[in-house]
Amino acid sequence: MFLVDTHCHLDFPEFDHDRDEVIRRAHLEGVERIINIGSSLEGSRRSVELAQKYDSLYATVGIHPHEADHIVQGSADSIKKLARQNKVVAIGEIGLDYFKQFSSPKNQLPLFLSLLKVAKELDLPIVIHSRDAKEDILRILKEAMPIKAVVHCFSGDSKFLEECLDLGFLISFTCNVTYKKADNLRELLKIIPLRSLLLETDAPYLSPEGFRGKRNEPAQVRLLAEFVANLKKVELEEIANSTTENAKKFFNLI
Numbered sequence: 399m400f401l402v403d404t405h406c407h408l409d410f411p412e413f414d415h416d417r418d419e420v421i422r423r424a425h426l427e428g429v430e431r432i433i434n435i436g437s438s439l440e441g442s443r444r445s446v447e448l449a450q451k452y453d454s455l456y457a458t459v460g461i462h463p464h465e466a467d468h469i470v471q472g473s474a475d476s477i478k479k480l481a482r483q484n485k486v487v488a489i490g491e492i493g494l495d496y497f498k499q500f501s502s503p504k505n506q507l508p509l510f511l512s513l514l515k516v517a518k519e520l521d522l523p524i525v526i527h528s529r530d531a532k533e534d535i536l537r538i539l540k541e542a543m544p545i546k547a548v549v550h551c552f553s554g555d556s557k558f559l560e561e562c563l564d565l566g567f568l569i570s571f572t573c574n575v576t577y578k579k580a581d582n583l584r585e586l587l588k589i590i591p592l593r594s595l596l597l598e599t600d601a602p603y604l605s606p607e608g609f610r611g612k613r614n615e616p617a618q619v620r621l622l623a624e625f626v627a628n629l630k631k632v633e634l635e636e637i638a639n640s641t642t643e644n645a646k647k648f649f650n651l652i
């Protein structure tokens with residue numbers, strides 16, 4: 399079994415006391431590659447450091463829309479410098495969040511545009527965070543085409559899904575698809591072609607059903623893969639192979 403956790407945050411303090419163990423447990427479950435996602439400038443620095451330290455780990459660098467109200471000048475340039483480091487495979491997570499609005503949309507937009515520009519300049523794929531912002535996300539990304547994007551922790555309706563697939567974007571699902579109330583997500587997951595699907599934990603967040611309230615970790619991609627195999631009525635091997643191939647190609651992994 400060879401699986402990839404394409405989105406997690408092992409740079410967070412939640413993992414400070416047992417990071418080695420967490421990565422070891424992931425390997426025991428067949429999760430052989432881990433993409434650690436930068437969500438702030440400081441987090442992106444740590445993400446790059448972790449990728450230098452652990453062979454199986456790769457980094458993305460980016461600033462989450464939640465941070466948009468607290469951006470210091472020159473942040474996009476700092477991200478650009480970090481993006482040139484070894485084992486940095488994408489810009490992200492970046493995007494728009496009109497659901498929680500921890501930062502004002504007025505500040506989220508220029509931050510998103512500046513980081514999208516960095517991705518274009520360096521010819522790197524992007525990891526998109528979108529909540530309740532599909533109109534703006536699609537409008538901006540259509541203008542930025544051609545660009546390689548994955549829509550992480552997919553939420554939305556079948557129309558948004560269809561538009562993302564039409565643009566050639568990958569769709570990534572977390573363990574929240576296992577939640578009792580997630581019928582809507584399961585219906586979408588059923589119709590996504592395997593060639594467009596990635597798996598992720600978004601650890602430490604979004605532990606699967608049965609583990610809710612606990613810290614999530616990359617090893618749980620195994621459970622997610624089994625869940626997806628069941629739902630789509632295909633062999634676990636096929637889910638593992640296709641999602642791993644997609645991840646390797648998208649992030650240009652070795």
Ligand code: NI
Nearest residue numbers: 405435491600
């Ligand atoms: Ni995330």
